[in-house]
Amino acid sequence: xxxxxxxxxxxxxxxxxxxxxxxxxxxxxxxxxxxxxxxxxxxxxxxxxxxxxxxxxxxxxxxxxxxxxxxxxxxxxxxxxxxxxxxxxxxxxxxxxxxxxxxxxxxxxxxxxxxxxxxxxxxxxxxxxxxxxxxxxxxxxxxxxxxxxx
Amino acid sequence: xxxxxxxxxxxxxxxxxxxxxxxxxxxxxxxxxxxxxxxxxxxxxxxxxxxxxxxxxxxxxxxxxxxxxxxxxxxxxxxxxxxxxxxxxxxxxxxxxxxxxxxxxxxxxxxxxxxxxxxxxxxxxxxxxxxxxxxxxxxxxxxxxxxxxxxxxxxxxxxxxxxxxxxxxxxxxxxxxxxxxxxxxxxxxxxxxxxxxxxxxxxxxxxxxxxxxxxxxxxxxxxxxxxxxxxxxxxxxxxxxxxxxxxxxxxxxxxxxxxxxxxxxx
Amino acid sequence: xxxxxxxxxxxxxxxxxxxxxxxxxxxxxxxxxxxxxxxxxxxxxxxxxxxxxxxxxxxxxxxxxxxxxxxxxxxxxxxxxxxxxxxxxxxxxxxxxxxxxxxxxxx
Numbered sequence: 001x002x003x004x005x006x007x008x009x010x011x012x013x014x015x016x017x018x019x020x021x022x023x024x025x026x027x028x029x030x031x032x033x034x035x036x037x038x039x040x041x042x043x044x045x046x047x048x049x050x051x052x053x054x055x056x057x058x059x060x061x062x063x064x065x066x067x068x069x070x071x072x073x074x075x076x077x078x079x080x081x082x083x084x085x086x087x088x089x090x091x092x093x094x095x096x097x098x099x100x101x102x103x104x105x106x107x108x109x110x111x112x113x114x115x116x117x118x119x120x121x122x123x124x125x126x127x128x129x130x131x132x133x134x135x136x137x138x139x140x141x142x143x144x145x146x147x148x149x150x
Numbered sequence: 151x152x153x154x155x156x157x158x159x160x161x162x163x164x165x166x167x168x169x170x171x172x173x174x175x176x177x178x179x180x181x182x183x184x185x186x187x188x189x190x191x192x193x194x195x196x197x198x199x200x201x202x203x204x205x206x207x208x209x210x211x212x213x214x215x216x217x218x219x220x221x222x223x224x225x226x227x228x229x230x231x232x233x234x235x236x237x238x239x240x241x242x243x244x245x246x247x248x249x250x251x252x253x254x255x256x257x258x259x260x261x262x263x264x265x266x267x268x269x270x271x272x273x274x275x276x277x278x279x280x281x282x283x284x285x286x287x288x289x290x291x292x293x294x295x296x297x298x299x300x301x302x303x304x305x306x307x308x309x310x311x312x313x314x315x316x317x318x319x320x321x322x323x324x325x326x327x328x329x330x331x332x333x334x335x336x337x338x339x340x341x342x343x344x345x346x347x348x349x350x351x352x353x354x355x356x357x358x359x360x361x362x363x364x365x366x367x368x369x370x371x372x373x374x375x376x377x378x379x380x381x382x383x384x385x386x387x388x389x390x391x392x393x394x395x396x397x398x399x400x401x402x403x404x405x406x407x408x409x410x411x412x413x414x415x416x
Numbered sequence: 417x418x419x420x421x422x423x424x425x426x427x428x429x430x431x432x433x434x435x436x437x438x439x440x441x442x443x444x445x446x447x448x449x450x451x452x453x454x455x456x457x458x459x460x461x462x463x464x465x466x467x468x469x470x471x472x473x474x475x476x477x478x479x480x481x482x483x484x485x486x487x488x489x490x491x492x493x494x495x496x497x498x499x500x501x502x503x504x505x506x507x508x509x510x511x512x513x514x515x516x517x518x519x520x521x522x523x
Contacts, residue, residue, distance in 0.1 A: 058362035089482070093484065096476065097478075102494055103434030103494060109484065111485060211422060
């Protein structure tokens with residue numbers, strides 16, 4: 001991910017992977033992305049559980065599991081889970097669409113985090129309500145940066 | 151930000167060297183630290199889980215690529231690896247534990263990648279695959295996977311000895327702007343940390359590895375080049391004699407340790 | 417361009433059982449935010465969509481962004497309703513598609 005590892009940048013004789021620092025998302029832009037999803041309503045806190053390592057060895061691969069308490073019946077289920085990040089260049093991480101045939105509202109994946117930051121999961125329920133939970137991840141910086149393989 | 155990170159890393163390294171010097175000199179030069187441990191031992195639970203699950207380890211995608219290539223005809227000889235070597239699960243079992251190996255015809259040791267390329271050019275009459283190319287990594291990973299769990303067993307070949315010794319000298323040689331040898335960190339400072347990253351004993355037990363930093367599979371040669379860049383030395387070209395010697399020494403140093411290919415490392 | 421995919425689904429299940437499906441797709445997931453060694457931006461190249469259908473009916477869909485790690489890994493569940501086929505389709509930038517299908521026997 002961009003902009004944070006530069007131990008070797010500028011070393012003579014090395015083609016260092018130059019890193020670009022794009023405009024990072026901010027807590028405000030993340031909130032705006034969430035509001036765009038919910039139609040301006042602030043999600044309620046709860047019902048959503050996030051499992052993510054509090055300390056990540058490498059921001060390129062951070063395991064993430066999101067689970068939502070729901071019976072997952074035709075009458076009462078989770079329609080979607082959306083994941084957002086506070087400081088990545090784009091606050092959107094992923095959206096998954098579920099239904100009663102999912103059996104459980106459960107998702108695991110691996111995400112990228114550009115820096116130490118907060119991750120928010122928002123669940124969209126069949127009754128139209130939104131629920132959220134957040135988690136903080138400390139991302140360890142790699143000590144060295146290498147050249148791109150030629 | 152960049153300057154701060156660089157200064158921090160250099161300061162951390164300098165501090166480590168000063169504080170760890172007594173321990174570093176108490177060891178025989180170039181000998182593995184007592185109680186050899188794979189880099190796996192220093193990994194977080196989550197990273198270990200990625201390696202341990204063959205159905206979730208992204209390195210396995212490369213192994214599967216290699217399996218397909220093994221059976222595919224290449225070159226003007228119209229031969230696939232499988233046409234000579236048959237079922238790799240049988241014929242390649244244990245092979246990767248014995249590389250680099252001395253090639254009598256060329257009069258020098260070849261690592262596994264070079265052995266595969268020698269097969270391509272000599273037997274298949276196909277062009278050699280580029281270092282770090284998807285296909286060379288895949289074939290190497292597939293062959294090495296057949297030795298998963300088997301102990302590293304460098305051949306007791308007198309012709310290989312001088313190369314292992316040259317590799318040991320390379321391992322002990324101070325180099326780069328930071329004037330550091332491999333041994334100073336990986337024997338002397340193993341188990342310490344460098345800007346939050348554990349310093350491991352540097353055993354090549356799982357190559358090709360899937361490295362989270364690379365977001366891809368890569369060879370031991372790539373990792374060695376990365377290390378050399380880290381001490382600000384000019385990295386050896388891929389497959390250079392010095393680099394293969396170093397590889398031969400590192401495999402000797404890691405003898406007896408089980409092969410983990412495809413290992414996952416941060 | 418298409419890549420290799422690895423899908424894990426139980427071969428058999430009881431009717432009504434919730435089964436776990438794991439998928440791993442070979443893809444660089446180039447973010448579009450990096451530059452190459454001569455400073456030129458590397459264009460975005462990501463998987464944007466993953467869909468799982470069960471006997472032709474969509475049971476799971478994921479929209480991915482640049483923050484999904486290289487070689488996208490997705491684990492989700494579905495209810496084993498009947499014997500048939502689970503089909504998986506990944507699609508993304510530069511015409512990327514990959515497909516896989518797995519038979520399941522439900523008793």
